[in-house]
Amino acid sequence: MLAPHVPRCKTLCYDVTFTSSLPRLATDFPNTAHHLSKLVLKASVANGMTGFLDGTEVTHFPFPVLQDLEIDGWNFVEIYTNAGWWFEELLKTSTNMVHTLAISQYRPMMRGEIQHRFLIDDAFPLLSKFRRLLLDNVDFDCTSDENPFTHNIEPESLELCSLSGPLTAAMLEKFLHVPFLTIVRCPLTDLGAFPACALTLRNIDYPAIAQDLRVLLPDWDGYELRIDNCPGFDDSILDMLGATRVLNTTTGEERLNASMLVNLSIENCHGFSIAALRRMTEARKIFIAGSTSDDLRDLTVLIRNVPTLEAEDRQWFARNFGDASLWRYDMDIWERSRICRANWAWRGVVQRPMFEICF
Known part of the structure; x- marks a missing residue:
């Protein structure tokens, strides 16, 4: 019924x-x-048929300008295993496009008494070619290796x-560097490091x-940290961010x-105190002011849905942050500040410390 309309x-x-279905x-x-x-192509339950390939040999790629593909894990495994060239054709649609691959929902299928699991290691050469990659609620196997995949x-x-x-x-160990990393509802206990410049942690409630x-954070070399709806985020983390450690x-x-770290965003977290935030910002300012390193920068802080101020x-914040401002409407200041900071970097303008509060 829909087939005649798909080309439009x-x-x-x-x-x-x-x-x-x-x-x-x-x-x-x-x-x-x-x-x-x-x-x-989203499905939440595998009922023995993956659907998209339907056991038919695929000989053509009908989407010459496709940029964003969201697919369930069962169909991803089926296409990758039996028609891997299909994804390669997707990546060839245009070298200037930002290709996104989102894989959601996967549990190993039972065939008789045997559970067929999928090892994602072999797919890394393919996955690494997508500019944006999302894995959501998938139970893939991935070997943990001290030697990251080289690509x-x-x-x-x-x-x-x-x-x-x-x-x-295991996924993070495979990548040496990811500019933007977002972790949602995943435990962090097994992690060795955050291989990212900009890190977002969201809805982590353990x-x-x-x-x-x-x-994890003391040795992290990233410049943006965003914490969103993490009830366990408390004063001890802020005190750690304001502390130093002896190297020699x-x-x-x-x-x-x-x-x-030059950009800190804390949203929808109520386990920390403003007093700890003040201690952290003041300690970092004092250390940076007395440092001879040209790599250190003052901190920009964004707080949304904060404890009582x-x-x-x-x-105090008005005195210590020259561009202090209070926001009483909802907007994506994080994206706006990211764009502004990129413009400053290109123009060689030194970033001034800022403190923003959203209610």
């Missing part, structure tokens, strides 16, 4: 319960869809959602997050924890 669509979304590539996409840039291209943005601790850790971050016991050389706190 720009976005096509299928969100069904069973994988067998998804469209068939051979029969539902018989013609080339010249305008389709986003295709969503010339890595995702610009990697988002891991609702994965197990071992899978999260009690040990404070202990894990106190271990002979010379007494010290290094600021998370020393490259007293008048004395407002005055």
Whole structure:
């Protein structure tokens, strides 16, 4: 019924319960869809048929301008295993496009009494070619290896959602560097490091997050940290960010924890105090002011849905942050500040410390 209209669509979304209800590539996409840039194939339950390939040999790629593909894990495994060239054709649509691959929902299928699991290691050469990669609630196997996978291209943005601790850790060990890393509802205990310049932690509600971050963040060299709806984020993490550690016991050389951090965003977290935030910002300012390093920068802080801010706190932040401002409407200041900071970097303008509060 939809097949005649597909060639005129720009976005096509299928969100069904069973994988067998998804469209068939051979029969539902018989013609080339010249305008389709986003295709969503979502299913939450595998009922023995993956649907998209339908056991048919695929010989053509009907989406010449496709940029964004969201697909369930069962169909991803089926296409990768039996028609891997299909993804390669997707990546060839245009070298100037930002290709996004989102894989959501996967549990190993039972065939008789045998559980067939998928080892994602072999797919890394393919996955690393996508500019944006998202894995959500998938139970893939991934070997943990001290030697990361070596490749010339890595995702610009990697988002891991609702994965197990071992899978999260193994995935991050495969990448030497990811500019933008987002972790949502994943435990951090098994992680060895954050291989990212900009890190977002969202909806992580297990009690040990404070202990894990106190271990992971001191050596982190990223410049942006965003914490969103993490109830376990508390004063101990802020005190750690304001502390130093000794690098050389002979010379007494010290290094600021998370020393490259220049942008901190805390949203929807109520486990910390304004007093701890003040201690952290003041300690970092004092250390940076007395440092001879040209790499250290003052901190920009964004707080949204904060604990009660007293008048004395407002005055303190106004004195210590030259561009202090209060925001009373909701907007994505994080994206705006990222764009502004990029413009400053290109123009060679020194970033001034800033404190923003959103109610």
